[in-house]
Amino acid sequence: MKISILGGAGFLGRKVAAHLALQGRLGDRPISNLTLFDLTAPLKPDAGFPVTTIAGDLVDMPPEAIPPGTDVVFHLAAVVSAQAEADYDLGRRVNLRGTDAVVDACRRLVAAGGRPPRVVFTSSVASFSGGQDALLDDDARQVPANSYGAQKAAAELILADATRRGFLDAVSIRLPTVIVRPGRPNRAASSFFSAIVREPLLGLPADLPVPDAFAAWVCSPRRAVDWLLHAAAMDTAQMGLDRSVNPPGISTTIAHLLQALDAVKPGASKLVRRVADKEIAAIVGLWPPVFDTMRAHTLGFAAHEPVVDVVRAFVEDDREATLIERGLPAPPE
Numbered sequence: 292m293k294i295s296i297l298g299g300a301g302f303l304g305r306k307v308a309a310h311l312a313l314q315g316r317l318g319d320r321p322i323s324n325l326t327l328f329d330l331t332a333p334l335k336p337d338a339g340f341p342v343t344t345i346a347g348d349l350v351d352m353p354p355e356a357i358p359p360g361t362d363v364v365f366h367l368a369a370v371v372s373a374q375a376e377a378d379y380d381l382g383r384r385v386n387l388r389g390t391d392a393v394v395d396a397c398r399r400l401v402a403a404g405g406r407p408p409r410v411v412f413t414s415s416v417a418s419f420s421g422g423q424d425a426l427l428d429d430d431a432r433q434v435p436a437n438s439y440g441a442q443k444a445a446a447e448l449i450l451a452d453a454t455r456r457g458f459l460d461a462v463s464i465r466l467p468t469v470i471v472r473p474g475r476p477n478r479a480a481s482s483f484f485s486a487i488v489r490e491p492l493l494g495l496p497a498d499l500p501v502p503d504a505f506a507a508w509v510c511s512p513r514r515a516v517d518w519l520l521h522a523a524a525m526d527t528a529q530m531g532l533d534r535s536v537n538p539p540g541i542s543t544t545i546a547h548l549l550q551a552l553d554a555v556k557p558g559a560s561k562l563v564r565r566v567a568d569k570e571i572a573a574i575v576g577l578w579p580p581v582f583d584t585m586r587a588h589t590l591g592f593a594a595h596e597p598v599v600d601v602v603r604a605f606v607e608d609d610r611e612a613t614l615i616e617r618g619l620p621a622p623p624e
């Protein structure tokens with residue numbers, strides 16, 4: 292099985308690549324080749340099959356990024372929320388034209404006699420609005436309140452239509468905010484959700500721009516990777532024309548998240564400083580905090596673990612690597 296990861300140097304791209312390298316298979320099929328593509332060449336994971344890394348721009352993607360015979364494309368490359376809001380041209384270019392480029396690359400494979408590759412696309416909770424009181428069901432309309440969300444919703448439609456036309460076989464997963472993100476803060480408006488857990492677990496302070504009662508729809512990196520791999524291997528015939536799914540994330544308040552932090556490291560939440568930020572609050576305040584995800588369960592997407600396990604998973608999976616990456620000493624236990 293030949294697999295490409297676009298955005299292979301990013302947070303989720305690296306995790307998916309590491310998982311594939313470790314397992315050597317996707318579903319019940321062995322992996323024969325993995326291609327990792329990003330703006331700078333991704334690091335190669337240790338794998339029992341050939342891994343090719345390529346640097347380039349998604350919009351002018353070289354043909355080798357999705358080579359002939361590709362079975363699965365993970366389309367994760369994107370300009371994330373706050374950055375896409377701050378730089379309209381860049382967000383539109385990468386998130387919209389980049390997705391067009393993925394469609395064209397798949398079309399070329401099919402035109403040359405190949406099979407339509409499965410394309411697993413990461414859409415976002417940010418493609419919805421409604422605010423703190425919203426509870427959205429599977430049929431909820433996407434009414435984005437920021438450019439990033441609009442670009443993700445548009446990309447979902449383009450991919451669903453390309454599926455109908457037989458150019459590819461898309462599954463778009465509208466990911467919740469993924470916490471705890473390792474490494475450094477990024478340009479996502481939701482970056483603070485990870486920071487208020489990660490930084491105290493590294494012994495550092497973090498700013499909280501919203502009230503403690505603020506609720507959010509989140510998921511762990513472990514669950515996000517599981518869902519992406521399930522989307523890559525599942526039978527898509529059950530999806531019909533609707534190629535998008537709201538996966539079973541978990542709704543949590545900041546207060547609950549900080550309790551979970553203290554359960555894992557007593558007193559750690561004292562490092563969280565309340566510093567209101569109107570711009571960030573304006574973006575994340577419009578994202579809905581609860582979804583009914585019956586369709587995802589029916590399609591076999593795994594249910595979510597409790598919030599305290601999300602905090603523990605950062606300690607188990609990513610804290611040490613983050614300390615090393617940032618040149619930080621281990622905090623006292």
Ligand SMILES: NC(=O)c1ccc[n+]([C@@H]2O[C@H](COP(=O)([O-])OP(=O)(O)OC[C@H]3O[C@@H](n4cnc5c(N)ncnc54)[C@H](O)[C@@H]3O)[C@@H](O)[C@H]2O)c1
Nearest residue numbers: 298300301302303330348349367368369413415466468469
């Ligand atoms: N992490 C989250 O909380 C979250 C939530 C919802 C959706 N998503 C979506 O999931 C995907 C992965 O998210 P992530 O957190 O790993 O993001 P990330 O920023 O860590 O990774 C995205 C990668 O895309 C690459 N990229 C950007 N522009 C590019 C271009 N022109 N050409 C090639 N590569 C380019 C970046 O270099 C980066 O490595 C994204 O599509 C994101 O929008 C993430």
